Amino acid sequence: MKNLVFLTGAGISAESGIKTFRDADGLWEGHDIMEVASFDGFEKNPALVLDFYNQRRKQLLEVQPNKAHEIIADLQQHFNVTIITQNVDDLHERAGSENIIHLHGELLKARSVVNEDLIYDWKTDILEGTTNDKNHQLRPHIVWFGEAVPEIENAVKIIEKADIIVIVGTSLQVYPAAGLIDCADKAKHFFYVDLNPAETSYFRKKIKVIPKKASEGMMELKELLKELS
Template sequence: MKKKLVVLTGAGISAESGIKTFRDSDGLWEGHDVMEVASPEGWRNNPALVMDFYNKRRQQLKKVVPNAAHLILAELEQHFDVHIITQNVDDLHERAGSSNVLHLHGELLKARSTKRENYILDWTDDLNFGDLDDNGHQLRPHIVWFGEAVPALEEAISITNEADFFAVVGTSLQVYPAAGLVDFAKPGTPLFYVDLNPARIPNLRNELEVIPTTASEGMKLLKEKLLARL
């Protein structure tokens, strides 16, 4: 029976594929204040701007490809029962071949009803006014915005609690509740942290090995370290 490897991934893993993040500089995301395009208030104030923003992100996603970090995570399924919990809304893990991917913050290639959060559709093209659910309600991007609940959190906690190994890759660990997942690893679970600018994680009860480099380089090293522990 394969050991369970749980990996929390963040913006740093997708950045190497050319997907920009907003936490790298001044809080702007593709030139927008993040609260204008990633909050319920932003949607209420200017839904056209929000839809245009995510339409452009969707178009950009079609032009990028998974990088070495994504591919290595997929390859590790040969040796481990790999479960990826990602803060990213892109589909690069799936396109790289990973089988078990849980999106904490929603998915760019889906849309949902503004009135029924469980009414979710695959959506690969532009989203516009007049795109409605079956009850005539406007659709919105299937993104968990700032200030909204994270529906997948309980499942993520349960997966983390079952991990034999837990790794964090490409995240500043600044966005909660995702950043708190590391606390749900069982006592004694080996922890690994791959990030170019790793944050300090206080009060950890488990051993933590920090790999301070890019996601792609870090995943090469992490793969070696994990295979050595089998």
């Protein structure tokens, strides 16, 4: 089977009720991004940062995958599907997708502030004083601004082998994810599903644009993809 790679972002989860990364004014639900998405912000006000992600985690547990997530999972019957997502939710997994790379971490995991390799499944609040068995404070397993993106090398390897690439709900303007599409030398077909087709103007690939929200666009695209399988 052909290798089909999805690059997904906030736009695919928005229909499930997950708010997009930031508003037009640069704030994330009323917070300056660096206050809640950097290690400096965490050191200055850990209670604020932990509460922010506790609220995001609670919200995630209340929502469900939407039709776009489900269609991508169904395409595993026709392709070797890998998802490279900038999202920290688990909606792709809950829809049934199996091969997922989370570039920016996972909201339903926690990790030690002392050893980043000590990672735990986590669905409840993380508070100041929430520790592992080594007495290390825990933090959200999220890649904050200024931190390395551990999965980027794996993502590059997947992109290099892709026959078809579909971008859903992301303009790929945040690095290092923004550079991934330039590694897709083998791919013959590129598709972009989003309500903002103008954001494809800087891509250096010939891309077929489907200017619809994720669920509607994926319903249209799935038949085109099956013809390419």
